[in-house]
Amino acid sequence: xxxxxxxxxxxxxxxxxxxxxxxxxxxxxxxxxxxxxxxxxxxxxxxxxxxxxxxxxxxxxxxxxxxxxxxxxxxxxxxxxxxxxxxxxxxxxxxxxxxxxxxxxxxxxxxxxxxxxxxxxxxxxxxxxxxxxxxxxxxxxxxxxxxxxxxxxxxxxxxxxxxxxxxxxxxxxxxxxxxxxxxxxxxxxxxxxxxxxxxxxxxxxxxxxxxxxx
DNA sequence: AACTACGTAAACATACGTCA
DNA sequence: TGACGTATGTTTACGTAGTT
Numbered sequence: 001x002x003x004x005x006x007x008x009x010x011x012x013x014x015x016x017x018x019x020x021x022x023x024x025x026x027x028x029x030x031x032x033x034x035x036x037x038x039x040x041x042x043x044x045x046x047x048x049x050x051x052x053x054x055x056x057x058x059x060x061x062x063x064x065x066x067x068x069x070x071x072x073x074x075x076x077x078x079x080x081x082x083x084x085x086x087x088x089x090x091x092x093x094x095x096x097x098x099x100x101x102x103x104x105x106x107x108x109x110x111x112x113x114x115x116x117x118x119x120x121x122x123x124x125x126x127x128x129x130x131x132x133x134x135x136x137x138x139x140x141x142x143x144x145x146x147x148x149x150x151x152x153x154x155x156x157x158x159x160x161x162x163x164x165x166x167x168x169x170x171x172x173x174x175x176x177x178x179x180x181x182x183x184x185x186x187x188x189x190x191x192x193x194x195x196x197x198x199x200x201x202x203x204x205x206x207x208x209x210x211x212x213x214x
Numbered sequence: 215a216a217c218t219a220c221g222t223a224a225a226c227a228t229a230c231g232t233c234a
Numbered sequence: 235t236g237a238c239g240t241a242t243g244t245t246t247a248c249g250t251a252g253t254t
Contacts, residue, residue: 147226180226
């Protein structure tokens with residue numbers, strides 16, 4: 001057994017404060033990766049096996065011994081874990097935050113995100129962003145650049161976007177930042193989609209027409 | 215092994231909760 | 235009260251974990 005032994009106390013601590021019905025090896029492994037800033041993907045099976053082993057042992061221990069000492073020790077470690085996982089202890093807005101993923105994420109590490117795949121754009125969108133194809137995220141970025149350059153946000157409610165002539169075929173008279181992506185999706189195509197089925201606009205109605213604003 | 219379910223990635227602006 | 239962190243909404247292919 002190896003360097004993984006160093007994680008045993010932490011595994012035990014996590015197990016001690018977790019609901020046995022809900023806890024999973026995956027969750028524990030991720031927690032350890034975060035806490036120790038290590039990548040255990042290459043050792044996933046070994047780590048999982050270790051976690052299962054500790055789980056079984058902890059269940060056994062719990063049923064047999066009710067060591068006050070152990071509980072207190074676990075509680076102390078668990079407290080520090082919880083503090084680390086939840087940041088500075090700030091905020092715990094909507095209930096069970098622990099299980100929720102963090103919204104703010106580091107930029108892609110593996111670069112295989114589909115968001116980076118170039119997509120073909122409808123003529124209306126091409127006209128707006130001045131590019132024939134872009135990654136979805138880049139499309140959004142370009143659209144926002146255009147909105148700011150032309151000062152198209154409603155000053156009273158900056159979530160609202162008042163469309164100009166170039167935007168109207170895509171978004172209608174006005175839209176919101178939340179509806180932006182939905183409207184955009186009608187103007188973004190996969191290459192295969194276009195090659196196999198010709199263009200959406202050719203097959204059925206034009207994307208602009210599919211927008212419910214007529 | 216095959217299948218299902220879920221989390222992740224990216225962009226954006228604003229509202230709101232929490233802490234110092 | 236200001237600063238900071240997070241939720242909100244949307245898209246969808248891919249990776250992974252869990253289940254059959």
